[in-house]
Amino acid sequence: MSTNKTLTFSRRAFMRTSSLAGGGMLIGFNLFQACKPKAAPPIDLAQLNYNDFNAFIQIADNGAVTIFSPNPEIGQGVKTSMPMIIAEELDVAWKDVYVKQGVLDTENYTRQVAGGSQSIRQGWDALRQTGATAKQMLVNAAAAKWGVDASELKVSEGVITNAAGETLGYGDVVREAALLEVPEDVALKEPKDYKIIGKDASNVDIDKIVTGKPLFGLDYKVDGMVYAAVVRPPAFGHKLISFDDTEARSMSGVVDIFKIGDKVRGLLEEDPSFSSKISSSDKVVVVANSTWQALKAKEAIKAEWEEDTTIESTEEHDKILTDLLDGDSFETPRSDGDIKKGFAQADDILERTYESPFLPHNCMEPMNFFANVTEEKVHLAGPIQTPAWKAGLVAKMLGREEGDIYLEMTRMGGGFGRRLYGDFVIEAAEISNHIKKPVKVVYSREDDMQTGVYRPAIKYRIKAGIKDGKITAYHLKEAAINDNMYGLIPNFFPAGAIENYQVDMAKYDSNITTGAWRAPYTNFLAFAEQSFFDELAELMEVDKIQLRLDLLDKVKPEEDERIQYSPERMKDVIKMAVEKSGWGSKPKNVHQGFVNYYCHNTHVAEVADVEIENGEPVVKKITCVVDCGIVVNPLGALNQIEGGVIDGVGHSMYGELEFKDGKPLANNFDRYRLIRMKEAPIVETYFIENEYSPTGLGEPTLPPAGGAVANAFKAATGNRLYKQPFTKTPELLKVQEKEIIG
Template sequence: MENKQNLTFSRRSFLKTSALASGGMLIGFNLFNACKAEVKPPIDLSQLNYNDFNAYIKISPEGKVTIFSPNPEIGQGVKTSMPMLIAEELDVLWEDVFVVQGKLDTKNYNRQIAGGSGSIRASWKPLRETGATAKQMLINAAAAKWGISPSECSAKAGLITNDDGDTMGYGDVVLEAAALDVPENVTLKDPKDFTIIGKGKLNVDVDKIITGKPLFGLDYKEEGMLYASIIRPPAFGQILESFDATQAKALPGVVDVITVGSKIRDYENNGKQNWTLVTSNSDKVVVIAKSTWDAFKGIKAIKTTWKVDTKLESTKDHDKVLVDLLDGDKFETRRSDGDVKKALSNADKVIERTYEAPFLPHNTLEPMNFFAHVTNEKVRLIGNMQTPAAAAKMVSEVLERPIEEVSAEITRMGGGFGRRLYNDFVMEAAEIADVIRKPIKMVSSREADMTTGVYRPCVKYRFTASIKNGKLTGYHLKGAGVNASIPTPMANYFPAGAIKNYQVDAATYKSNITTGAWRAPVTHFLASAEQSFFNVLAEELQIDHVQLYLDLLENLKGVNDKRMKFNPKRMEDVIKLVVDKSHWGKTEPHVYQGFSAYFSHNTHVAEVAEIVLENGLPVVKKVTCAIDCGIVVNPLGALNQAKGGVIDGVGHAMYADFSIKNGKPQSNNFNTYQLIRMAQTPKVDVHFVQNNIAPTGLGEPTLPPVGGAIANAIYQATGARLTKQPYMANLKIAEELKV
């Protein structure tokens, strides 16, 4: 008789087993399970009965605590670090805390946004006050039960103790505490007393992630749900003329083929466009199917005809128009100190360089997708949004429904980098659901995601500096970008105020190619260009690059300029730290170093890149990074964020390229668009400045400086000045020109 067994595999285990079909991995998997069979799982906190305390906290009679994390999680770690802030001041054991993703709640939560590296910075005090307030209310309730003053009680690790040594758990008084008046003033802990903040904590979702539990937008499904895939214009500037869906409708699994786009266009044409709107003048063909695979097959079976609506632009067009802008005089001056023109005309020497970077897609690991269900009574939105409040508002206006009828639930995101700030995919899903009146999951293929998305703007920066009597006397930055310019704050970043004659100008070319925020907006390339140029200036002045930076910071001592965004002393500290930790100028033979430092998202970062030449080509071996981001809430998560930013910056500066031809992106998947490979990943050595200053941003600030550090190291190794990214594609040209 055949012996049958029921085997249960997680998604991750299945992928691992399928990858090695020889059977060896399957045996290993079963042995692993066998070894763990007698291990009892920890208490399942999610199955306990909880009493609501406030919008952030629930406490069970057993003293276990559920903390709701309000902000979207895109891998930046806020689902772990934000609850840590509450738990610290609530004074509970971290192992007794269960974390749940909060829904959109504009009444109780502030700034439910993932963007700008601002979640912890904005929540540092409010979330701690939430925890401290709850703790005081619990103490007050216990004191009332004992008939004593709250001043005679203290709380620690979820336990309230009075001066006589009597104890009471949080769960014993949670119902009474929740009914008390909310204290107006509470005392927050001194950082020296922290027991959770500053201690490395594992990602609260790590077990679910590695075992393939449903967390991400793509994982979400419910009974009766259908899938949708969209045909958008293949080139920017085209609109749909006609289509034939006969073959698609005949495919098994395809339910219907419809068009959408009119509601979003009406919304835009009625003047309600805002910064998160990304659309086109074209209708879009949508395949409704029983599975993602069926929808993708239906897409391929549809015959479409497109016509030109606006100009079909190419990268070569953008190159010319941006150069023309730099050469022209149609600029908006963002800051002007002294007299730059006079400084340049009186100079002993004028140095000028132009730096350029291409469009870049976001290429999140999880392509755009979203769930929507529209009925006569309500609109349900579920998925991966970086700006859920904006998404709900836009959908309510697009569908002309009261905002009270729109609910939004946030899932974990497989990457965002700014792409999911733009709610075009949310509105598309909502419009589809409004037409078919069934629950729908819109899913984009990798190719559709890469070729019909939102891109980092291509940009050119021209730096001009004057030298007189061996001193830097003038500095002029002109920036020209496609659908982008230099925002005002960047004009007040370094070296603003350090050079007497200083000017920043910006110009923009309006294009039909959709562009938007990309990890560390603007600064991602501006930092590389600036610090590459400062390396040129240091050589002309015959001083070390680090010393030039420190000299300019010295000029700022005693300067009271409220426009200045960075802190000279904190920048000086990170520079000195990275110099020490990288052994600046003391490397082994054939190891070449490059320095860069930059301020962004309220954080000061300095980096030193080390490269070697292998077969004549530069290889980034190590990046030493010094960071002042204030108090580090979760050192383990912070380390991951810092390293991830550096590696992302290395990969895009070295390899990433993206061009447009006749309105059509020339790369549609990773076979033609190169992200950094594992073998190309350098060692990243991270050091944090220790202080008790409130936290600042960390998800983005380590990316901007690394491009400049690499370019400067490559110059030391090859003598080639790289002014265009990606570096590897332009290295040969630079070497030949020896610029």
């Protein structure tokens, strides 16, 4: 079963149609009908008399329901979808629900984290239980009021009805219900009875976003607040020797200039696990009355730095990673059978190496955070993916109790893993503690690109042995700068499908800070492995799709608990992708590339359609099939899927950050290439319908995109790609002569 959620008149189609309208505009909707001059003003929630039903739900005497969304909102839509789950089981009308962002509350909430595409998956059962429990207590209160058994009552959209047809709204019984004992066992709805889950819901913040209301960290302000800009080392590994702030101190609006770093360095020396992503170097802080004044004064600081003797350059990293792959200093998180024996007995062996560069996160909203350290409490506010972790680090740095930390989460203008690491939170707290004022730290784009946390450069070497037309040995070797995801990839496909299978990992410890970048590690590995499978199929002279299906037939998760994916669910997305993409039946000028992949608990298959324009391949369309279990908000899910695909296409095509002597060679968008609107393909999305619990969606569609494009480029040009970004080797994007003749 499937549901095609593709929009029939997309923004891209609108823009293209507009450009063809003879200089005019062809508008696909009536603008004036969208205006509602008689619309009732929004309810002033502050004036309502609320009862705190629990940490998630407030119900007012007039029946208005406010649901708190506990997790950070990073653009993945959880501020909409998590309250939808509660509202479904609470049985209220979604149109009558108001949503607020929750603050950090480790007593009442669990896993207040935006990372790993796990918010909905991890919260699914608890959120349903929360809504259902509150509903049962309201029903019990109504039953007591009427003197009847609770089982006789019915509920619909916040109205409780008895057998006689009498009704009570939630607001009529909320006070009594809040005093009742919390029931231990409550009934949860069957998916067939859902009224909210599975229906499109607009982003709850959309009105504020389009009208510019304060939502983001950069919007956050309090009376008496000052602004801080920080002079950081010009290259990784450098240390501050001295600085001259004479000119800066004379500039307008400057409040103070001083050095920080002692507190963080002391903690790192005492406990290296404090945070590996926070620099131990001293930094110079400029505090001013505005962001602009702070940034301008920062430029006037004359700092002297001690240079690191370690060479941290792209060329050196390239050699280091190759040497690691050629060496034998590996950790082996998974080894099945005997790969040496498998390769020794093979009729054919295919071995390929794949390369990826460092990537910055480049969130639209630069890093920023607010702090106000007082004797009574430490008030923090801003965009952070890991609020509890950062609150704990701040408490440790300042020698405070964690209960002293009050942390508000603002909406984030992008995160992609960068805001997992709260170097900017630590800076804000240390600065406020020094000046005894409320302060906001604001990074420039250059600050974040030059001294950020990056996706590590990685090389993969994959080797497969073929015996009697079957893959009998498979060896994956990873060499990475800094980080290895030991638990992430060894048990993904094709683990369990090949008798002799081994994954080895090695790393080089660099001064350059690296960390999670949207869909960590799989964001590149999917391209490498899926390109390799296509090349294997060509060597074996077998159908590319059938090769994958045959491998999946061999996987027995019931016999190997390490296997994290479902072969049956993977086969379902493969088969639907073949059907919906018109695989193998497109006109000769359309070249297709196929990929199937599993990550973040979700199964995905993608097909890229590529056409040749001016002798080069152009990505026109991606057909994407997703099995993410129950889809809570289809509209939000589409946004995540399409954004992930386009992000995957763009970074595999263009993304690259090179280093020389520990310094990035790009520090803004004038030198760092992102995908442009005209280059983004149409994304056609299909869901596998089932009743499995929801799985991740923010990341799983990004990794397969690069592989689908690479395989389609091979079909179009005859050239196989082994290095990202693909434009790094432009000669391989040219069509081979025989292909042109054909």
